[in-house]
Ligand SMILES: Cc1ncc(COP(=O)(O)O)c(C=O)c1O
């Protein structure tokens with residue numbers, strides 16, 4: 323399998339190369355040259371496989387010859403062996419139509435673990451072959467940070483620099499990052515929003531001076547390997563609901579568009595998906611883009627679902643590229659114009675391509691609270707604010723009654739105890755394995771959000787590898 327950049331100018335790489343590169347050198351995002359496709363019979367044959375076995379089966383065509391089948395299976399066994407639920411991502415029924423796919427049984431209690439446990443092992447495996455040192459730079463609105471840190475803390479040959487917007491993540495989220503005291507982990511609190519942090523991170527990938535000294539890589543969903551691993555749970559849920567004979571819909575609380583794009587990939591691979599519902603909070607650029615073609619970014623509004631307080635969604639570029647005819651030069655021009663003006667109009671081809679599978683909804687604070695209350699009162703489930711936004715969109719979608727709608731439960735409610743308590747009156751407690759989080763020592767640095775200060779910080783601490 324070969325990987326190409328959405329902006330058409332970066333070298334074509336195999337899976338190992340694309341994983342280690344993270345972001346393409348032309349500022350674009352890597353994705354497979356063509357989508358691998360499973361037949362109906364092959365999908366039917368997947369029913370009943372364990373999560374780790376299914377994961378290896380789904381990932382194999384993407385990995386190509388970068389790993390042997392045995393190596394891939396062993397990495398999946400190790401990655402998914404660390405989840406606290408035997409099913410890894412259990413599916414629960416709410417009513418005749420609504421279902422909940424719990425993605426938060428990994429070590430840091432959010433869906434990010436599903437991909438990042440795997441990515442940490444991929445880095446380890448590929449670095450063991452090539453030698454050298456990897457400098458990971460990442461941006462987080464709360465959950466990617468802790469999952470990535472858990473995945474690489476203490477690993478030889480890797481440093482991780484994780485930027486979070488100061489004061490805009492929950493206390494649990496911050497502590498899950500800052501109480502990891504391994505010497506290869508650097509937490510940076512910056513002024514500004516997640517978008518500011520992500521822009522700085524992406525700039526480092528095209529910075530010749532930084533790339534001349536350090537081998538920079540990504541743990542955000544700009545890294546293709548992240549999305550590949552997230553495709554798997556769409557298959558597990560759909561198979562349980564009758565795939566390949568029966569279609570399911572998915573409602574996905576969305577910020578950086580990685581999770582829902584993984585659903586799009588599953589559909590390209592042959593999984594029968596009725597609809598992908600993009601659920602946003604009031605930071606609704608994706609809802610506006612899908613509803614009217616207007617992709618214009620405003621300022622980020624802080625909400626009770628902080629991990630989705632994002633206006634510029636990196637992975638949307640992958641959809642625009644694929645749905646818009648895979649024209650790298652046109653995509654580069656469109657994105658460069660957007661980077662200047664922070665506004666763009668989707669082309670007709672992009673809008674029509676997206677409309678075949680995607681629909682969207684925006685939830686404000688009341689919508690979120692109503693959905694959280696419904697889950698609690700009618701179904702006996704305490705859900706987190708991000709999941710509640712997905713559930714609101716799922717119930718509002720108006721899909722035919724015979725189509726099961728699966729809301730992705732992206733985080734454990736205990737990550738957002740204040741928001742959950744405000745709505746339900748109940749304060750969810752942390753699972754025992756992180757029960758001592760608030761008595762652990764914290765370590766992080768506050769760094770000016772400007773690019774020069776960030777590169778200085780990284781340059782003084784990272785290991786040169788060029
Ligand atoms: C809990 C939670 N829900 C939803 C999202 C949005 O996911 P994505 O960025 O893949 O769209 C995030 C962050 O990414 C998150 O942390």
Ligand SMILES: N[C@@H](CCOP(=O)(O)O)C(=O)O
Pocket residue numbers: 461462463464465466467516541542543544577578580629630
């Ligand atoms: N919500 C995310 C933002 C980064 O998203 P990613 O999936 O691209 O890593 C977070 O919690 O950090």
